[in-house]
Amino acid sequence: MIFLESAKNLFLLILGCSFIPLAVAWVTFARVSMARIEKAMKRDGLDRPCPWDGVGGRVVWYACAIGLPIGPWNPVNDPLVDVPLLRQYARPVDRKLGLAFVVAAGTFLAIGIFGIFVFDFS
Amino acid sequence: MPEIRFARSTRRPSDIVGDDPDTLKQFCVANGVGEHAFLAEGRAYSLDAGDAKTRSIVRSINSLPLAERKNAANATASMGDGVHTLSAFAEEHLSFFDLKAINSAVNGGSGAAYARLSGFQKAVADYQKKLMELQDSYRRHSGPGRGAYLAKIRQQIGQAYQNLESQYRAELNRFAPEAFRAKNKGGALSSAGRGIRLAERSASPATPDPRLNVADTIQADRMAKLAKGFNYLGNAAVAVDGAFRVGKVKATYDAGGNWLKESSRQMTGFGFGGAAGIAAGKATVMGGTTLAASIGLTAAGPVGLAVVGVIIVSGALVGIGIGYYFDQMGKNLADLLWDW
Numbered sequence: 001m002i003f004l005e006s007a008k009n010l011f012l013l014i015l016g017c018s019f020i021p022l023a024v025a026w027v028t029f030a031r032v033s034m035a036r037i038e039k040a041m042k043r044d045g046l047d048r049p050c051p052w053d054g055v056g057g058r059v060v061w062y063a064c065a066i067g068l069p070i071g072p073w074n075p076v077n078d079p080l081v082d083v084p085l086l087r088q089y090a091r092p093v094d095r096k097l098g099l100a101f102v103v104a105a106g107t108f109l110a111i112g113i114f115g116i117f118v119f120d121f122s
Numbered sequence: 123m124p125e126i127r128f129a130r131s132t133r134r135p136s137d138i139v140g141d142d143p144d145t146l147k148q149f150c151v152a153n154g155v156g157e158h159a160f161l162a163e164g165r166a167y168s169l170d171a172g173d174a175k176t177r178s179i180v181r182s183i184n185s186l187p188l189a190e191r192k193n194a195a196n197a198t199a200s201m202g203d204g205v206h207t208l209s210a211f212a213e214e215h216l217s218f219f220d221l222k223a224i225n226s227a228v229n230g231g232s233g234a235a236y237a238r239l240s241g242f243q244k245a246v247a248d249y250q251k252k253l254m255e256l257q258d259s260y261r262r263h264s265g266p267g268r269g270a271y272l273a274k275i276r277q278q279i280g281q282a283y284q285n286l287e288s289q290y291r292a293e294l295n296r297f298a299p300e301a302f303r304a305k306n307k308g309g310a311l312s313s314a315g316r317g318i319r320l321a322e323r324s325a326s327p328a329t330p331d332p333r334l335n336v337a338d339t340i341q342a343d344r345m346a347k348l349a350k351g352f353n354y355l356g357n358a359a360v361a362v363d364g365a366f367r368v369g370k371v372k373a374t375y376d377a378g379g380n381w382l383k384e385s386s387r388q389m390t391g392f393g394f395g396g397a398a399g400i401a402a403g404k405a406t407v408m409g410g411t412t413l414a415a416s417i418g419l420t421a422a423g424p425v426g427l428a429v430v431g432v433i434i435v436s437g438a439l440v441g442i443g444i445g446y447y448f449d450q451m452g453k454n455l456a457d458l459l460w461d462w
Binding site for chain 2: 002003008009012013015016019022023026057060061064073074105106108109112113115116121122
C-alpha cells in the first residue's frame with residue numbers, strides 16, 4: 001500500500017479524501033443554489049451582486065453569505081458581495097448547502113495548510 | 123477641464139451668452155445645438171467653448187436619461203459651492219456603482235437597492251433626500267401653510283444630519299472639516315444649517331444654473347472600466363494557467379514521456395490549486411475585515427474602504443501563495459495514484 005509507506009503519502013491520501021466532499025458540495029451549491037439565485041435576480045431586474053467576478057470564484061462568497069449566520073465572519077456590509085440581498089433569495093436548502101460547502105472548504109484548507117508547514121512541497 | 127452647467131429652465135442659447143454672433147456660434151458648436159434651438163430644462167451645457175474636450179463631455183452627459191441628469195443637477199445644486207466636497211466624496215468614497223445605488227435609493231425610496239447601501243451611504247441618502255424635498259417644496263409649494271411645511275422639513279433635515287453626525291463622525295470629518303461646522307461655509311455636509319441654506323438658495327429662481335466639476339464623470343467612467351478590467355484579468359489568469367499546463371503536457375509528449383500521467387498531474391494540480399486559492403483568498407478577506415472591524419474600521423467608511431482594498435489584495439496574494447502549494451500537493455497525489 002503506497003499511501004502507508006510514508007507520513008507524507010498518508011497526508012496526501014487524507015487531503016485527497018477531503019477534496020471529494022468539497023468537490024461535491026462545490027458543484028451542488030453552484031448548480032442548485034447559485035444558478036437559481038442568479039436566475040431569480042435577473043428575473044427581478046437586478047444586477048449580479050458580484051460584478052468583479054469572471055471565473056466563478058463568487059461561489060465561495062455566496063456560500064459564506066448564505067451558509068454562515070450574520071456576524072463578524074459574515075458581515076452585513078461585505079465589500080465584495082451584497083449579503084442581505086443574497087440572503088433574501090436563499091431557501092432553507094440553500095443555507096444547508098452553503099454551510100456544507102463552507103465546512104468542506106474549511107476542512108480541505110485546514111488539512112492542506114497543516115501539510116505546508118509539516119512537509120516539504122516547494 | 124471644462125465646467126458643465128445644467129439648465130434650470132428652458133431657454134435659447136442667446137439667453138445664456140448674449141447676441142454676439144461669434145460667441146453664439148462658438149457656444150452652439152461646442153454644445154452641439156442649433157442657434158435657434160431651445161436648451162431644455164436639465165440639459166447640460168458648457169461655456170468653455172475653447173476647450174477641445176467640451177463637446178464630447180457635454181454630449182456624453184446629455185446622453186444620460188433626463189431623470190438621471192436632473193438628479194445630477196439637483197445633487198450639484200444642494201452640494202453648493204462645495205464642488206470639491208462632492209468630487210472628493212465621489213472619488214474617495216463612492217464607486218460608480220455606489221453612486222448609482224444612492225441615486226436609485228433617493229428616487230425609489232425603498233426596495234432592494236436601498237438595502238444595498240451600507241450605513242453611511244444610507245444616512246447620506248436620507249439627508250440628501252430631505253434636502254431635495256426642501257429644494258423642491260421651496261420652489262413649488264405656495265399658498266397657506268407654506269411656512270409651517272418648510273419649517274417641518276427643515277426640522278427633519280436637522281434630524282437626518284444629526285443621525286449622520288452621531289453615527290459617522292469619522293467619515294463626516296473627512297469630507298467636511300470640523301472648523302466649518304458652526305459657520306456658513308463649505309458644502310451641504312458641513313452642517314444641517316449650511317445644507318438648508320444651499321438647498322433654499324439654489325431653489326430661488328434668481329440663482330445661476332448649478333455647476334458640475336466634470337472630473338466626476340471621468341472618474342465614474344474610470345471606476346466602471348476598472349471593475350470590468352478586474353473581470354477580464356481573472357479570466358485571463360485562468361486561461362494563461364490552463365495554456366501553461368497544456369504546454370507542459372505537450373512538452374512531455376514531444377519528449378516521448380508519459381504524457382497521460384503528466385496531464386493527470388496538471389489537472390489535479392489545477393483543481394487543488396484553484397479550489398484552495400479561491401477559498402483561502404476568501405478566508406483571508408473574511409479574517410481581514412473582521413480584524414479591521416474589531417479595531418473600529420468599518421467597510422462603509424472612506425478610511426475603511428482603503429483598508430478593505432489592502433485586505434482584498436492580500437487575499438488575492440494569499441490565494442496565489444496557497445494555490446501554489448496545493449498545486450504541488452495535487453501533483454504529488456496524482457503521482458501516487460498513478461503508481462498505485
